[in-house]
Amino acid sequence: MKTTPIIACSIFRPALEALGDSIPSHPVYFLDSRFHFTPERLYNEVVRITQELKVKQVFLLYGECSAGFNLPIPGINILRVNRKDCLEFLLGPEQTKSFARQRCFVMLPEWVIRWEELFYHWFGFSPDLLKTYMQEIYSSIIIVDDHSTSLPDATLKDIAQATGLDCQRYPVDITLFRDAILPILTELE
Amino acid sequence: MNTYNNEPLFLAVKKSNRILANAIIDEYAREHSYREALCDIVKPIMYTLGELWLKEETTLAQTYVAAKISEDTLNKAIQKGEYEETSSDNHRVAVIGNVEDDFHSLGRKLVGTFLSASGWEVIDLGNDVSPAEFVETAVSHGSHVIGVSAMMYSTAQNVENISAILARRNLKNDIKLAVGGAVFKLTPTLVKEVGGDGTASNATDAPRLFNELFEYREGR
Known part of the structure; x- marks a missing residue:
């Protein structure tokens, strides 16, 4: 029987690598986190990978970050963790909701590093419009720091300056992420 | 039939240029009204953006600008008294x-x-x-x-x-x-x-x- 592969958002790469041998080993295929915005393209990628690997089951390690992420793919059994978005994997559902209620814009490490690409290319904002948008919709920025990626203070300052919002580091324990994915990985064993 | 060329407004929204988009709407409203502008030229843009969204061809900035110009146009129409009190x-x-x-x-x-x-x-x-x-x-x-x-x-x-x-x-x-x-x-x-x-x-x-x-x- 073929091993079930993990198809994961690249946003989880540092956390998965940091977990190392503390979780059961499975082949992992990382997809760029830009698929966060394009569920149809994500699904095309999943289909492509499953066809290449000739498997009928995958563990799709994505949150429900866009509408359409939960649509089934005919002929493929997709295993998922019940999380509303990628933030819930690292913060847990309660803390994620608490930040949302405080109107915080929460950034995971990969997006912190790629913040200019995120705001100016993917979101399509000009510098001025970005400030207007962020200040209208959000009250502050939370930087999730799971210690798996170096997040320099200077980068946080740049983000704060670009958005005009206060930018706070929020340390998290990577075990929350491990606990979220472990049940499926164990089941696959 | 409305023969107005909506392409400049669409391009302004595509470029996420709220100032230019509002200037185009202001110009239209000078000849008509903001209420008509909302219906005649802003609504079709929103519809087109919705279609592009389905094809995953819009950005958050474009959606935001479209929302803001709709809001701006409505507020201008209200300020100008273009909406009468509903009975x-x-x-x-x-x-x-x-x-x-x-x-x-x-x-x-x-x-x-x-x-x-x-x-x-x-x-x-x-x-x-x-x-x-x-x-x-x-x-x-x-x-x-x-x-x-x-x-x-x-x-x-x-x-x-x-x-x-x-x-x-x-x-x-x-x-x-x-x-x-x-x-x-x-x-x-x-x-x-x-x-x-x-x-x-x-x-x-x-x-x-x-x-x-x-x-x-x-x-x-």
Whole structure:
């Protein structure tokens, strides 16, 4: 029987690598986190990978970050963790909701590093419009720091300056992420 | 037939240029009115953007600018007195909000803008609204249509709780449930599954839906 592969958002790469041998080993295929915005393209990628690997089951390690992420793919059994978005994997559902209620814009490490690409290319904002948008919709920025990626203070300052919002580091324990994915990985064993 | 060339406004929105877009709308309104501008040139842009969104060809900035110019145009129309007071016989109140656990406000705000532009009094409860709050507000303000927005499949499931309260309180005939958001566009069968009475293809189409639901209730 073929091993079930993990198809994961690249946003989880540092956390998965940091977990190392503390979780059961499975082949992992990382997809760029830009698929966060394009569920149809994500699904095309999943289909492509499953066809290449000739498997009928995958563990799709994505949150429900866009509408359409939960649509089934005919002929493929997709295993998922019940999380509303990628933030819930690292913060847990309660803390994620608490930040949302405080109107915080929460950034995971990969997006912190790629913040200019995120705001100016993917979101399509000009510098001025970005400030207007962020200040209208959000009250502050939370930087999730799971210690798996170096997040320099200077980068946080740049983000704060670009958005005009206060930018706070929020340390998290990577075990929350491990606990979220472990049940499926164990089941696959 | 409107022969106005809407391409410059569309390009301004595509470039996420709110200032240029508003300047084009101002120019149109000088010859017509802001109310007409909203209907004649802003609404078609919103429709086109909705289609592009389905093809995953829009950015957040474009959607935001489109929402802001709609809001700007409505506010200018109101300031210029282009919307007369609605007579008490025709007074329609809509209660709108994002379903519990949903925090994606852009679409909901747009719906509020286009409902206001169509003469509805809009009570916007914001994000993450509990089912009880939706129903209580509708009852206390004499509203006959609740508009619920949900972006994801998981949060859309929470709409069912509003429908359940309406049923429990025997209000299903008096208060209709309009549902909207990206997930309903992608999965239309979800509307009935969660107890919705109807949906609109985009924010500009929301007044048609709300009017139909209101009249359906009246004509029961």
